[in-house]
Amino acid sequence: SNGDTVTGKAEPGSTVTIKDAEGNTIGEGEADDQGDFTITLSPKPVDGDTITVTATDPEGNTSGETSVTVDQTAPTPPTVDPSNGGTVTGKAEPGSTVTVKDAEGNTIGEGEADDKGDFTITLSPKPVDGDNITVTATDPSGNNSGGTTVTIDATAPAAPIVNPSNGATVSGTAEPGSTVIVTDADGKTIGTGTADGEGNFAFALSPKPADGQVITVVANDAAGNASAETTVTVDAIAPAAPVVNPSKGDIITGKAEAGSTVVLTDGSGNVIGTAPVGDDGSFSFTPSTPLPDGSTVVVTAVDSSGNSSAPATINTDSTAPNAPVISGSDGTFVSGVAEPGSTVTISDSEGTVLCTTTADGSGVFNCSIDPSVEWDQTLTVTATDAAGNASNPASVVTGPILKSLEINVMAPTLHRGDTETVTATGFVPGEKVSAEMRSTPINVGTATADDAGKVTFTWKIPADVELGDHRIILTGERSGQVAASFTVVADSVEIPDNPIANNTPGTGGPLAITGSDLFPIGLGGMLLLAAGMFVLGWRIRRRNRNRGEDVTAH
16 A cells, blocks of 8 residues: 555455554545455555454454555656657556556556566557657556656668678668667578667677578667568678789789779788779789888788688889890881890980880880981980889980891701791890791791891692702891702612512512613613713702892891
8 A cells, every 4th residue: 555545355245444553543445345445544654554454244243453564655767768659668666557548548458567667558549650759657556656758760771782792791871779680581580689779780600501592681669660671691602813014113903893992901811901902903012111122021901701712922022123135226116135025115316215115025125116217316215114214225326237147047958848948146135037938929928036136937848849949038027038958869769679589470570670681771770870860960050040049127
């Protein structure tokens, strides 16, 4: 009792008497035919007073006393969770009666707090979004708590924004304070988390979904409203290793998966920096201080799902190439040798670039100047390596280039179907040289003069070529021509080891030769030998005359 009234049960029809601690009667009444009674007390006892209650039947028999301590302390107002209008949950004094009323004071729900103080009450009629409801708790003594007012929230959160995921974790943003739930393709929950005060969330998934699987993410707010679903396809495929350009340490550039982030570390794994990769796959990172020559830089690409590529490693190179060695220039070209793979730049005395080219794997370069420059002009030649280091300049004065071309054939005399080889020196390194076999014009091919100015051609003599003398003519793009002669002779005839021995007429063996046949055969052989000697001498004289022909070499 709270001291205002006393309620309870006694023998039906009995008289219920209530006395204070001094034995003074402060209330009396009769139990109804159900045994229920409600008696107003006067004077009203105060909080903590003990009162005694007895029942006396019509025959005058009095029951034993029941003592009650007056409780005039109201319960603490309930703690009420956010509500979407379907139910109300929260905490109140254990055993208290929780009453929910709408804005007009109508009771729309009532229930009892359990022994832990928890309550869940279904509301009817269901209030709508934005309505205010008031929740009170009344303890068994009839003391009422203050009301707790809650505004109904029936608006679902926005669908979460979910970052790409590799399946190990999921992250993104949702309504601050909402509970984020991730389910797999079968609807099984594989992760939950809470969005922080700024709406950010990140948590691990278990079991980890595989590449290509679709996961579903929803956000439930504190009122129990569920957002629309956001689906994400798991990407567990790592990017390709970046392609990193040579660097002298002042800037690191290259290519990687578009949209990924490159992470640069040193040889010990310490992070040097990061850089975003653009839509075209390019990235660029400038260290605060240029990296020393020979520094190891390891570059990996991390995609938006968190997958890391295999590393790409470079060593910085801030050492400039040696100055190019110039073979010469006649104003239409410059040739020479520089660091293999370097970019060779030719400029005039005013600094105007006349041409650029790349030194080949042997370092040979040949750069054409168009339009050409006059003789006696000083040209500057520099080599820039892949890291951007430029050599000291070399210079050359344009003028006539006098080259002594020399040629040598491996086989001065050979047969149809044989292989011939010819070498020549004195060409400009890097220039193209073509070869042609005459008298019947046959294109042997083209070759590039090496850094010593040498070319070699090897080809097979056609089976149908004319017998006799032929020439091989080599023509350089810049150095002119050089030629040499060789002779194609008839195939040799195989002679049996012993054409006479063991020949029996009619046996199918070699022809039998009698004594009377020896003189005619010997005389014919001698005549054939003499004729062959004459022809061979004539061809040798002719070849010598051909070798004496003028060949212009530039």
